[in-house]
Amino acid sequence: MVESELVGQSAAMRDVRKLIDIAAPTKTTILVQGETGTGKELVARSIHKLSGRKGDLVSINCSAIPAELLESELFGYEKGAFTGAEKMRQGRFEMASGGTLFLDEIGDMPLPLQAKLLRAIENHAVQRVGGGKDIPIDLRLVCATHQNIESDIDAGKFRADLFYRINVFPIKLPNLAERSVDIPKIILELKKLIKKQLDCGPLPDFDDSAIQEFSRYPWPGNVRELRNLVERACLLFPGKVVSGKQVQDHLLRLKAPDPVAEQDALWEATADLAGTTSASTDDIESAPLPHPAHYKDWFAYFDSIDLRRHLQDVEIVLIEAALEKSNGMVSLAADSLKLRRTTLIEKMKKFLIQKTIV
Ligand SMILES: Nc1ncnc2c1ncn2[C@@H]1O[C@H](COP(=O)(O)OP(=O)(O)OP(=O)(O)O)[C@@H](O)[C@H]1O
Ligand SMILES: [Mg+2]
Secondary structure: OOOOOOOOOOHHHHHHHHHHHHHOOOOOOEEEEOOOOOOHHHHHHHHHHHHOOOOOEEEEEOOOOOHHHHHHHHHEEOOOOOOOOOOOEEOHHHHOOOOEEEEEOHHHOOHHHHHHHHHHHHHOEEOOEOOOOOEEOOOOEEEEEOOOHHHHHHOOOOOHHHHHHHOOEEEEOOOHHHHHHHHHHHHHHHHHHHHHHHOOOOOOEEOHHHHHHHHHOOOOOHHHHHHHHHHHHHHHOOOOEEOHHHHHHHHHOOOOOOOOHHHHHHHHHHHHHHHHHHHOOOOOOOOOOOOHHHHHHHHHHOOOOOHHHHHHHHHHHHHHHHHHHOOOOHHHHHHHHOOOHHHHHHHHHHOOOOOOOO
């Protein structure tokens, strides 16, 4: 499999690599934390590569496997342990013996299984489902999570004793927006990877204005989002130099698909409603906002409405308008929307809204 290297010259990424170098050759348990797409799996791979351990890197994503199956996936089962268990099967712990076990999204491990996991880590041994004897394993464990496990502990969803057992050597990956100086190097690495994987034509380059756009962007999907964007650029601009404007128009802002007729009609209807409302005597503070009661009338025009999408569209328009009025000052915009600043920032991230409105 083609893999990228963990690149980046930022102080944060240099620290991450230093920690990997220190911990990889030992058998210490590592907990990799970071938001989605920050490179947690890549870190696990680097740790395994640098560990010098002879066995395989065996990965399991705890959130992707139904709770009922997770136990036998992790610990294996004996013949006859349950209906359908026609022969013995090893679990991932056993398969990883002598190598590295990567427990991805460990925050999603169901509570009842956490006790069994703790026992396996403490005893360096597992018991297969339906089996009574301990099977010793040469264990090297790397765990990852995008969640704040401490708050899961407070909420009673994660065992504190297990957390202290896995949080021996934490490695925290910063969000891409906090290390935007790394973007040019990461792009180079991603281009190499994409070239190999897609076997595509000549690769594009990005000029300074494009890199500037990238530095301003909040990257909610982190490096994975950057990877997707570079891949899109490879297809849209093969062999070309991509400008900031092209990044804005074609790559960054995930534009809504071409307005469907229904959506247009919906907005027209909103305009009508705004008109009626301003003339009405309802006790609405400032005109021309449509009064919520008028939304009822929409079903006179439409059989259905994508409510979530429409409400999001309204939120985006109002947030952008507030930011424009406050010249991009988030606190002011938050005040005018009667939102907390942090809530507004969350929404801006979610809807990919930038501070500078042009
Ligand atoms: N520092 C980096 N340098 C180069 N490529 C990177 C870097 N970090 C991540 N990548 C690439 O970004 C993509 C996402 O990384 P990865 O799958 O490791 O993230 P993740 O944190 O495990 O994401 P998720 O939480 O969604 O599982 C991969 O293609 C990976 O190769
Ligand atoms: Mg991952």
